[in-house]
Each structure stands twice: as structure tokens, then as C-alpha cells.
Amino acid sequence: MKAFVVRGPGDAGVEDVPEPAPAAGEVLIQVRRxxxxxxxxxxxxxxMQYLHDGHASYPIRLGHEWMGVVTAVGDGVDPVWVGRRVxxxxMLGCGRCYRCLDGRHHVCEFRTELGIRNGRPGALAERLAYPAAYLHPxxxxxxxxxxxxxxxxxxxLRSVRAAGLRPGDRALxxxxxxxxxxxxxxxxxxGAEVHVMGxxxxxxxFARSLGFEDAWTDETLPELPWDAVIDASNAPHLPALALDLVEPGRRVVYVGLAGSPSAIDTRTLVLKDVTAVGILGGSQGLxxxxxxxxxxxxxxxxxxxxVLPLDELAPVLDGVRPEGAGPGPKVHVALPGD
Known part of the structure; x- marks a missing residue:
């Protein structure tokens, strides 16, 4: 089958790879998007930090945002899954450790991450073998x-839940x-009043076109009381700004990751009685x-x-915006059968 493979920094493309077969407890999925x-x-x-921490290595087959149709099941899997869109x-936990048994499989020390960590091939491919326990119809x-x-x-969604918003609250x-x-x-x-800073x-x-009229830069951001601040950026200075901006006794949520360390002053955190929450993965929000x-x-x-075919993906990863692309931030790949 065809799959997108990153062979090394700046070196990627579509390759012929062996057809996957579902092991016990797995299904086979025809990836559509x-x-x-x-x-x-x-x-x-x-x-990517995992490359330097030993959690990932080249070559790697990417793809962790996906949907498709189940076409076959392995031993022990209910055949009712066949034909279902999923x-x-x-985050795929080991299923046996204390964290997994406690409902925290997304931070399992032994987890694989689809297309990211510990060698589990991703969904930028025609077909995908995947554990049935983690499917969502x-x-x-x-x-x-x-x-x-x-x-x-x-x-x-996990970020918004962690922000503890009430109807009428003002969120940044x-x-x-x-x-x-x-x-x-x-x-x-x-039910929150939502402001966006970009x-x-x-x-x-584009944010305004989605109905978020209160869209600001850091220079134009108004001085308002912010009941919650969600940092979904990759800017290393914004975690500290989020803490400075949030109302005392409320919440800051960190879901973005910068390419270099970010610092916050824990004295500010304590003296403002702020709750800070980190979000890794969407597991409990799917x-x-x-x-x-x-x-x-x-x-x-x-x-x-x-929406592109698989063989036009490499330039996108190299920073080239597809010709004719709309104003949104997301690029999708359509696989055969989409």
C-alpha cells in the first residue's frame, strides 16, 4: 500500500510499504481523511523533542488526526465494527499500569502515540492497523x-473544561x-464571551469570519478582566502573559507547546490564587x-x-501553502475512497 514516510529531516515522500494486518485486538481501517x-x-x-528524547526515530510514518472505515477485525474483536465509520x-496506553487502570492512559509511561511515539505507524497511509479498544464510532x-x-x-474541549467556564464568563x-x-x-x-489573540x-x-469579532493582537488587546485564559500558542513568552492577565482565583490552561522552554513566576501563581492546568492529548474529550x-x-x-492527495503533502510540511487554499489553518489529505 501507499504511505507517507519521513526518512529524515527535510526528506519525506510516499512509499510502497507492506500491507498491515490486524493483530489480535486490532481492526484494519481504510483511511479516508x-x-x-x-x-x-x-x-x-x-x-520534534521525541526525536531527541529517544521516543521516536526515523523513518517515521506520520498521521494522528484521521477517520476511516473498518474493513476487517483481528482475533477477539467484535465483527460488528466492520463497515463502521470511526x-x-x-494516546494508546499499555492497559496494565497504575495510570491506565486509573483512567490516565494518555500519560502512560509505556504508551505509544499513533504516528508519533514508539513506532506505531500513523494514518497518513491507505490503511491502518489499530487497537479496537481505542476506537470511537x-x-x-x-x-x-x-x-x-x-x-x-x-x-x-479538554482545555475549555479545564478552564472552568460558566455562562457569561469572559475567556481569552x-x-x-x-x-x-x-x-x-x-x-x-x-456560553462564554470569547476573545482571541493572534x-x-x-x-x-479568519477568526472574525467565524464570528469572533473580539480578535486582537497583543498590542491591541483591551484591558479587561479575564475569567479564564487558554494558551493554545507556541510562543514561549505567552504562558507568563496568560498568568499575568487572568483574574485572581480563576484558571489558566496551557495546551500549546513552544519550541523552547517557557517560564512562569510561581509567586504570581500563588499570590493570585490561580489554578494552572496542563493539557496533553484529547483522550477524555473525544x-x-x-x-x-x-x-x-x-x-x-x-x-x-x-484537501490534497497524499503525494502532495511534502511541500506542506516544508511550509508551502497549497495553491488555492482557503483562509483556515488546517490541511487535510484525502485517501483513496474518500
Whole structure:
């Protein structure tokens, strides 16, 4: 079958690889749609921290935002899955350790991460072998484009839940990328007044087109009381700014990751009696994201700027915006059968 392989920094393309077969407890999935993420770009450039920590190595097959159709099952898997449209968790725990048994498989020390960590091949391929225990069915009301956005949406929904927002609260989202805009959508659906801070006129203009009229740069951000601040950026100075901006006794949520260490002053954290929450992965938010997409309270599809075939992906990872792309931040790959 065809799969997208990153062979080393700046070296990637479509290759013929062996057809996967579902092991016991796994299913075989015909991938129909997969998203491209900043993590994929970091693997392409060689900057991804897992490469330096020993959790990943080249060659690597990327793809952790996806949806597809189950075509076969391995031993021990209910055949009712065959023919179902599905997506799945990125974080795949060992299932035996204290963290997994405590419902925290996403931080299992022995976890694999699809297309990211410990060698589990990703979904930027025609077919995918995947553990049935981590599948999430997609209703017909969630189309393929939305289905491939469930994974980042799970991160965003967890961030909004962690912010502890109440109807009428004022929330500030730092970062107008995919997760930032999804967080803004979920916060709005929760009844909050949502403001977005970004860097470029293009991204802020797109945020306004989604109904977020209160879209600012750091220079134009008004002095208002912020009941929650969600940092969905990759800027190393913004975690400290989030702490400075949030109202005393409220919450800051960190879901973005900078390429270099970020510092916050814990004296500020203590003296303002602020709760700070870190978010890794969308695991506990996936079902909620699917539900929101299905009932129409959140529509992520405008975020998709372009849909490409697999063999046109490499330039995107190298920073080339596809010709004719719309204003959104997300690029999708359509696989055969989409």
C-alpha cells in the first residue's frame, strides 16, 4: 500500500510499504481523511523533542488526526465494527499500569502515540492497523472532514473544561491556530464571551469570519478582566502573559507547546490564587467533541483550508501553502475512497 514516510529531516515522500494486518485486538481501517498537524511539521524539520528524547526515530510514518472505515477485525474483536465509520485516540496506553487502570492512559509511561511515539505507524497511509479498544464510532451527522478534526477538538474541549467556564464568563484564547479556534468554539458553545489573540492579520480576519469579532493582537488587546485564559500558542513568552492577565482565583490552561522552554513566576501563581492546568492529548474529550459536532453546537469544517492527495503533502510540511487554499489553518489529505 501507499504511505507517507519521513526518512529524515527535510526528506519525506510516499512509499510502497507492506500491507498491515490486524493483530489480535486490532481492526484494519481504510483511511479516508487525515489531518496535518504542527507535530508532523516538527518531525519533518527534525525539531520534534521525541526525536531527541529517544521516543521516536526515523523513518517515521506520520498521521494522528484521521477517520476511516473498518474493513476487517483481528482475533477477539467484535465483527460488528466492520463497515463502521470511526476515528480513534492518539494516546494508546499499555492497559496494565497504575495510570491506565486509573483512567490516565494518555500519560502512560509505556504508551505509544499513533504516528508519533514508539513506532506505531500513523494514518497518513491507505490503511491502518489499530487497537479496537481505542476506537470511537462516528455518527452519519459527522462527515469525513469533521471526523478527521475530532482529535484536535478533543484537546480543545479538554482545555475549555479545564478552564472552568460558566455562562457569561469572559475567556481569552491565546493563539488563532486550529486548537485555539476550536477552543474558542467550545467556549462559545458553553456560553462564554470569547476573545482571541493572534499574530497575523490573516489569522485574526479568519477568526472574525467565524464570528469572533473580539480578535486582537497583543498590542491591541483591551484591558479587561479575564475569567479564564487558554494558551493554545507556541510562543514561549505567552504562558507568563496568560498568568499575568487572568483574574485572581480563576484558571489558566496551557495546551500549546513552544519550541523552547517557557517560564512562569510561581509567586504570581500563588499570590493570585490561580489554578494552572496542563493539557496533553484529547483522550477524555473525544466523545464530547463527536457529540458537539453531531448536534451542531460546534462546526469545525471551516478550519480546513485545503484537501490534497497524499503525494502532495511534502511541500506542506516544508511550509508551502497549497495553491488555492482557503483562509483556515488546517490541511487535510484525502485517501483513496474518500
Amino acid at each position: 487525515a489531518g496535518v498537524c504542527g507535530t508532523d511539521v516538527e518531525f519533518f524539520t527534525g525539531h 476515528t480513534g485516540d492518539t 462516528l455518527p452519519d451527522s459527522v462527515d469525513d472532514a469533521a471526523g478527521a478534526l475530532v482529535e484536535p477538538a478533543g484537546n480543545a 484564547v491565546l493563539g488563532a491556530g486550529t486548537i485555539g479556534l476550536l477552543a474558542a468554539m467550545f467556549a462559545r458553545a458553553a 499574530r497575523s492579520g490573516r489569522s485574526l480576519g 466523545d464530547g467533541a463527536i457529540e458537539a459536532f453531531a448536534n451542531g453546537s460546534v462546526d469545525p469544517r471551516p478550519l480546513v483550508a485545503a
